[in-house]
Amino acid sequence: xxxxxxxxxxxxxxxxxxxxxxxxxxxxxxxxxxxxxxxxxxxxxxxxxxxxxxxxxxxxxxxxxxxxxxxxxxxxxxxxxxxxxxxxxxxxxxxxxxxxxxxxxxxxxxxxxxxxxxxxxxxxxxxxxxxxxxxxxxxxxxxxxxxxxxxxxxxxxxxxxxxxxxxxxxxxxxxxxxxxxxxxxxxxxxxxxxxxxxxxxxxxxxxxxxxxxxxxxxxxxxxxxxxxxxxxxxxxxxxxxxxxxxxxxxxxxxxxxxxxxxxxxxxxxxxxxxxxxxxxxxxxxxxxxxxxxxxxxxxxxxxxxxxxxxxxxxxxxxxxxxxxxxxxxxxxxxxxxxxxxxxxxxxxxxxxxxxxxxxxxxxxxxxxxxxxxxxxxxxxxxxxxxxxxxxxxxxxxxxxxxxxxxxxxxxxxxxxxxxxxxxxxxxxxxxxxxxxxxxxxxxxxxxxxxxxxxxxxxxxxxxxxxxxxxxxxxxxxxxxx
Numbered sequence: 001x002x003x004x005x006x007x008x009x010x011x012x013x014x015x016x017x018x019x020x021x022x023x024x025x026x027x028x029x030x031x032x033x034x035x036x037x038x039x040x041x042x043x044x045x046x047x048x049x050x051x052x053x054x055x056x057x058x059x060x061x062x063x064x065x066x067x068x069x070x071x072x073x074x075x076x077x078x079x080x081x082x083x084x085x086x087x088x089x090x091x092x093x094x095x096x097x098x099x100x101x102x103x104x105x106x107x108x109x110x111x112x113x114x115x116x117x118x119x120x121x122x123x124x125x126x127x128x129x130x131x132x133x134x135x136x137x138x139x140x141x142x143x144x145x146x147x148x149x150x151x152x153x154x155x156x157x158x159x160x161x162x163x164x165x166x167x168x169x170x171x172x173x174x175x176x177x178x179x180x181x182x183x184x185x186x187x188x189x190x191x192x193x194x195x196x197x198x199x200x201x202x203x204x205x206x207x208x209x210x211x212x213x214x215x216x217x218x219x220x221x222x223x224x225x226x227x228x229x230x231x232x233x234x235x236x237x238x239x240x241x242x243x244x245x246x247x248x249x250x251x252x253x254x255x256x257x258x259x260x261x262x263x264x265x266x267x268x269x270x271x272x273x274x275x276x277x278x279x280x281x282x283x284x285x286x287x288x289x290x291x292x293x294x295x296x297x298x299x300x301x302x303x304x305x306x307x308x309x310x311x312x313x314x315x316x317x318x319x320x321x322x323x324x325x326x327x328x329x330x331x332x333x334x335x336x337x338x339x340x341x342x343x344x345x346x347x348x349x350x351x352x353x354x355x356x357x358x359x360x361x362x363x364x365x366x367x368x369x370x371x372x373x374x375x376x377x378x379x380x381x382x383x384x385x386x387x388x389x390x391x392x393x394x395x396x397x398x399x400x401x402x403x404x405x406x407x408x409x410x411x412x413x414x415x416x417x418x419x420x421x422x423x424x425x426x427x428x429x430x431x432x433x434x435x436x437x438x439x440x441x442x443x444x445x446x447x448x449x450x451x452x453x454x455x456x457x458x459x460x461x462x463x464x465x466x467x468x469x470x471x472x473x474x475x476x477x478x479x480x481x
Contacts, residue, residue: 004123007051007102007185009044010092013037013109014057014079019236025059026234027109028066031244032251033271033289036234037063039112041071042272046116047105047123053092054109055079084203085179086195093189100185103127106206108179110234112243113250118225119180125223126182132218133188133210135160136180138228146176147207149222157220160207175224178231181206182223187213247272255282260294268301277313295329309339312347325357328364346381360391363406375399376418380406386430387412405440 017026027037034042037054044052056063057079067074077095079088089106093099103123107114118136126134135157137149143163148170150159160177161170191212195204214220225231234240251272252265259278262268267284273291280294283301290308294300300317309322317327318334324341327333331345335353342359345351349362352369360374363381368374372385376393379385383404391402392415400418404410408422411430422428423440432446457467 004120004127005102006047006049006105006123006182007100008092008096009047009049009052009105009107010089011037011040011044011052011054011107011109012085012088013040013063014055014060014082014088015110016058016082017110017235020240021237025062027063028059029234029240031112031240032247033273034112035066035070036112037067037109038070039272040107040109040114041067041074043114043116043119044105044107047119049105050102051075051096051100053077053095055088055092057082057088084197084201085206086192086204086208089188089206090192090204093192099189102185104183104185104188106181106183108233111178111180111231112234113230113232113247114180115230118230122180122182122223125221129221130219131182131221132184132213134182134221134223135210136178136182136225136231137175137222138178138225138231139174140176140228141174143171143174143176148173149175149177151175151222155221157210157222158214160210175222177207178225179233180231183209184218187218191216263301304334377402377404377416379404380408380424382406383408384410386410386414389414389416392417 013027015026020026020029028035041052053075054067055077060078064076067076075095077092079091103126105119105123122134122136145163147160147162148166149157150161150170152158188209191209194212195208197204199205210220229246232243234243248269249265251270252262252268255276256262258276260276261281263282264284268282269287271289274288275293277296279296281299283299285303286301287305289306292306292309294311295313297314298311300306300311303319304317305321307323309325309327311317311327312329314330315327316332320334320337320339322339325339325343326345328345328347328349330348332350333339337351338356339351340358343357344361346362346364346366348365350367350369351357354371355368356373358375360377362368362379363383365382366379368385369387371387372389374391376399377391383406389410393399393402402416402418402420404422405424405426407425410428411432413431414428415433417433417435420434420437422434422438425441426438427443428434428438429443429445429447432444434444434446438444457470461467
C-alpha cells in the first residue's frame with residue numbers, strides 16, 4: 001500500500017445537531033446538491049482509502065439509508081451513546097475488526113467545504129514527517145472559541161489548548177485545531193485504550209490521544225490548510241447558508257477559470273454535480289442543479305432553473321424550468337417554458353413561450369412556438385404545431401400517446417385526443433379536435449360549421465353597449481350604401 005494511501009478514513013457523523021432545529025439529522029442537510037456528510041465522504045474518497053467508515057448514532061437508520069443509496073461501499077459503525085470523539089473513533093476501529101496497519105484519517109461529518117486536496121496534503125505531511133499523529137490546522141482571522149495549536153521551536157505540536165484554558169499569550173495564537181487528524185493506526189488503537197473520562201463532560205476526547213502519544217515519545221505534527229474556510233463546521237442554518245455561498249463561489253470560479261462565462265456570479269447557484277464545456281454562458285438568476293450539463297456555446301438564463309438537464313451545443317434556454325430534459329443542439333426554449341421529465345428536443349427544435357412538455361420527443365427543426373401543452377407525444381422533423389394546441393393524453397385512468405409525423409402543419413387551437421396519429425405531411429385545420437388518425441398528406445377538419453344569427457344582439461341584449469355599437473355599424477353601412 002502506498003505510504004500516502006490511508007488504511008482507513010473515519011467520518012464522525014453521530015451527533016444530533018440540535019442547533020439546526022430540524023427533524024432532519026444535521027449531517028443530512030444539503031448544500032450544492034449533496035448532504036453535509038456526502039461532501040465529506042466524497043472528499044475522503046479522493047484519498048483512495050482501503051476502508052471508509054462513517055460513525056452514526058442519532059437517526060442512524062436515516063443516515064445509513066442515505067449512505068447506502070448514494071455512497072456504495074461505505075461502512076458504518078454505530079455509536080449507541082455519544083460519549084465523545086475518542087469513543088466514536090474506538091467504535092469505528094471495532095467495526096474494522098483490528099487496528100489498521102497504516103494511516104487512519106479522522107474527519108468531521110459536518111465540514112462540507114473540506115477538499116480532497118487538503119486531506120491529501122495532510123496525509124503527505126504525516127508520512128513525510130514520520131509523525132504518530134498529524135493535526136490539520138488553519139490560521140484564522142479570529143480564533144476566539146477555538147482550540148489553539150501550541151508548537152515548540154522545531155514546529156512540533158506540544159499541545160492543543162482550548163480557549164477557556166488558554167493563557168493571554170496562547171489566546172493570541174491564530175492557528176487553530178480543525179478536528180481533522182491523521183494517525184498511525186496501531187498507535188491510535190493503543191492510545192484510545194488509555195483515554196480517560198475524568199473531565200467535565202465525562203467523555204472520551206480524541207484530542208487526549210495527542211498528549212498520550214507525545215508523552216510516550218512520539219512526534220505530533222501539524223499540516224496547515226491553505227484556506228481556513230475549508231474547516232468550517234455547520235451547527236445551524238445560518239452557517240449552512242454561509243457554507244452554501246462559499247461553496248457556490250468556489251464552483252463558479254472553477255467554471256469561469258475553465259472558460260465558462262457567468263455574467264453575474266452573485267445571482268447564480270450551481271450544484272457540485274453540474275458540468276460545463278468552455279464558452280457556455282450563464283445569465284443572471286439561474287439555478288443549475290443535479291446532473292445538469294451545459295455544452296459549448298450554449299446559453300442558459302436569465303431566470304432559469306434546470307435540474308438533471310442536458311443543454312447541447314449552441315442551444316438557448318431563456319426564463320425556463322426544466323427537469324430531466326434533453327435540449328438539442330441549437331434548440332430554443334422559452335421564455336416561460338416548462339420542460340418536464342422525459343422531454344427530448346431535437347437539433348434546432350423550439351419550445352416557445354408558455355409551452356409545457358412532458359415525456360415528449362420533438363424532432364429536428366420542429367417548432368411548438370407558444371401557448372401549448374405537449375404530453376406523451378412523438379413529433380417528427382420540421383413540423384409546426386399551431387398556437388394553443390393541447391395533447392389530450394389522460395383519460396382519467398391511463399396516459400395515452402400521440403404521434404405526429406414530419407413536415408406536418410397543425411392549426412391553432414387544436415386538441416389531439418390520444419391515442420391518435422397524424423401522418424407525415426398532413427395538415428389540421430384551426431379549431432379542430434382530432435380524435436381519429438389523419439393519413440399522410442391529408443387535411444383534417446374537425447369542427448362544427450359556422451352559423452351566423454343575424455340581429456341576435458338587438459333582440460336578446462337590447463339597450464346594451466354591444467347593441468348600440470351594432471346599430472351604429474348598421475347605420476354606417478346604410479349611409480355608405
